[in-house]
Amino acid sequence: MSTKVAVVTGSNKGIGFAIVRGLCKQFHGDVYLTSRDVGRGQAAMESLASEGLKPLFHQLDINDLNSITTAAAFFKEKYGGVDILINNAGIAFKVADTAPFGTQAEVTLKTNFFATRDMLTHFMPLIKAGGRVVNVSSFVGSRTLNQCSPELQQRFRSEDITEDELVGLMQRFVDKAKSGEHNQDGWPDTAYGVSKTGLTVLVLELSHGSHFCPVSN
Ligand SMILES: NC(=O)c1ccc[n+]([C@@H]2O[C@H](COP(=O)([O-])OP(=O)(O)OC[C@H]3O[C@@H](n4cnc5c(N)ncnc54)[C@H](OP(=O)(O)O)[C@@H]3O)[C@@H](O)[C@H]2O)c1
Numbered sequence: 001m002s003t004k005v006a007v008v009t010g011s012n013k014g015i016g017f018a019i020v021r022g023l024c025k026q027f028h029g030d031v032y033l034t035s036r037d038v039g040r041g042q043a044a045m046e047s048l049a050s051e052g053l054k055p056l057f058h059q060l061d062i063n064d065l066n067s068i069t070t071a072a073a074f075f076k077e078k079y080g081g082v083d084i085l086i087n088n089a090g091i092a093f094k095v096a097d098t099a100p101f102g103t104q105a106e107v108t109l110k111t112n113f114f115a116t117r118d119m120l121t122h123f124m125p126l127i128k129a130g131g132r133v134v135n136v137s138s139f140v141g142s143r144t145l146n147q148c149s150p151e152l153q154q155r156f157r158s159e160d161i162t163e164d165e166l167v168g169l170m171q172r173f174v175d176k177a178k179s180g181e182h183n184q185d186g187w188p189d190t191a192y193g194v195s196k197t198g199l200t201v202l203v204l205e206l207s208h209g210s211h212f213c214p215v216s217n
Contacts (some may be wrong), residue, residue: 002079002080004027004028004029004079004084005030005031005032005084006023006027006029006085007032007058007075007084007085008020008023008086009060009086009088009089010034010036010088010090011044012033012035012037012040012041012044013040015136016088017033017044020033021048021051023055023084024048024053024055025053027084030079031056032058034058034059034071036059036063036064036067036089038059042057058071059071063111063115068119068122072122075123081126082123082127082128083127084133085119085123085131085132085133086133086134087136088136089115090112090136090195091107091111093107101182101189101191102178102179104191105173105177105182105191106178108191108192109191109195109198112196112198114167116135117167124206137196137199137203140190142197142200144196145197147190148187148188148197149185149186155169163202163206169198170194170195172185173185
């Protein structure tokens with residue numbers, strides 16, 4: 001039987017790092033710590049090595065399509081696919097950050113929604129039979145959904161929402177945030193929240209008939 005493999009995005013620190021630590025202790029197979037920055041990734045590897053754990057490393061910046069396709073090709077070539085993918089990488093502006101809301105919306109949605117979607121697009125075909133994909137969303141996504149206009153809530157809650165429609169709605173939020181019209185358009189003042197609403201709806205939409213497992217914390 002071929003070696004099993006688990007891949008965790010954004011795992012040089014935080015929750016992703018802890019997931020790698022846990023997988024190293026419990027998963028029977030190779031565990032990949034991935035990081036957009038090789039230096040930060042190596043530092044995390046050394047930290048786990050000092051605990052006697054032995055993950056493997058691959059560079060992966062989910063905002064960089066070339067990085068995603070390079071990693072996907074690597075796992076296909078070396079393992080014939082992926083057994084466990086944890087889409088953990090994400091960003092959140094600090095509450096005190098003074099960056100314009102439109103910028104925060106564009107940057108946050110880029111990573112948490114659009115880039116995570118790119119990961120799913122390129123890695124889902126690699127997931128082996130019986131494999132698992134965990135997408136780390138947030139309870140903030142559910143809370144934000146309840147703060148959207150009735151029209152938006154109706155679409156997000158609709159079972160017939162398509163991926164294209166959802167992508168269009170997420171882009172509409174970014175455009176309206178940049179023009180200062182997101183409130184009039186039915187969106188609340190939280191870019192992080194909207195990004196996680198979008199991620200959860202995306203996973204639910206994709207999960208119809210597949211092996212997706214939406215996870216919130
Ligand atoms: N912490 C919470 O209370 C909480 C609650 C609910 C959900 N979440 C979700 O849990 C996940 C992890 O959160 P956390 O608290 O552990 O955050 P964190 O400590 O800030 O770690 C985020 C990780 O994602 C990486 N990352 C960011 N952009 C990336 C990109 N483009 N490509 C690859 N990696 C990237 C970061 O790398 P760098 O070090 O290079 O920046 C870092 O390793 C996120 O999706 C977050 O939204 C967290």
